[in-house]
Amino acid sequence: MNDCVNAGVRDALPDFVNHRLSELDAVTISEHVESCADCRAEVAILRDLMNTRPLAPIMNVDRLSAAIPAYAPLRARSTGFPMRRTWALAAAAALVAIGGWAITTRTIDTSAPQVAATVPVTAATTASVPTTVAPVTTTVAKSENTTKEVQVASLSLVGSTDDLSDSDLESLVAALDGIEAVPSAEPGSVTTTVDDLDGNDDQ
């Protein structure tokens, strides 16, 4: 026993046997079946199957309907969900608050050396402390792994500023104006050092 090569007709045979096709389709399939032994064999099997299918008991609709519960929306039934959602939102808010606090603290810590670096220069200038000139350098750490030294001024601060000539004073003032109190490297941490001003190598 072979299979008909017309797969479309074979697919439609169960519907043909059960009278589920339109009149036009039923006529088309009927004509094909008459001329195709393979499809005739399948139709015979399908009809035999339908004739011998086990009988189902008759359903008692009233009894079945009586067992159906009243409608309860899904939201009304799951009371636990809103509580879980509230807790999730509270946890998320707490996380954001802690994160914000940590970022603020880190910003304050990184700016502290910049203030310390600025103070000695100002003190040396205004208190007329006789010191020897040392190059003022600013170290800008752009990231944790890379540092870059930027020569911002080469300045002589040995002795009192009274000893300086007008041109030296002008160059000193110009150099001081040129020092950035807050280096513009963003967003990495910034560290400014002034070497040999107070004998320490502060980072």
Added chain:
Amino acid sequence: MTSGSQDERTDSELIERWKAGDSRAATQIVTRHADALARFAVSSGERAEIEELVQDTFVRAFSSIDSFRGDSSLRTWLFTIERRLMLDRRRAERRQKAMVPVEPADAVTEYDALDALVAEEAESKVRRAVDLLSPMQREVFTLRVEQGMSYRDIAEIVGSTEGAARVHYHNAMRAVKESVSE
């Protein structure tokens, strides 16, 4: 509203009416699908407590009606639920059989008599051939032939693809033809 117009309402309309508090809409849905669910259960090999199975199907369906998205027909969705219940029932029966030895008399039900009568009358080689199919082939075959389901709906009920359902059907038909011709 006449009963005739109620018959013309779609399943979706009846569901909405039931949600709004109209219990007659639920009765309408039960009337429309209960017999098909019973036939599907019997075709799938269930022999006992068919009405209980159909009732459980409706209770479960109406209890989770909000999860019915309308992607398939309501009948396909109901068949899917009933099939899961049948699988659960068979698993429970297997566990019970594994624990408690069953006397032959215990297994007799009111349906066995009917089965025997049908088998005697028909003596159909075809029916016996279908009984020899694999569970998946038999399920697809009966859904296609006896319930008139499309391959797309069958695929959704048995948790497969449309192409796989088509292959299962044609393999089943080939096996039945070979069995009949022997």
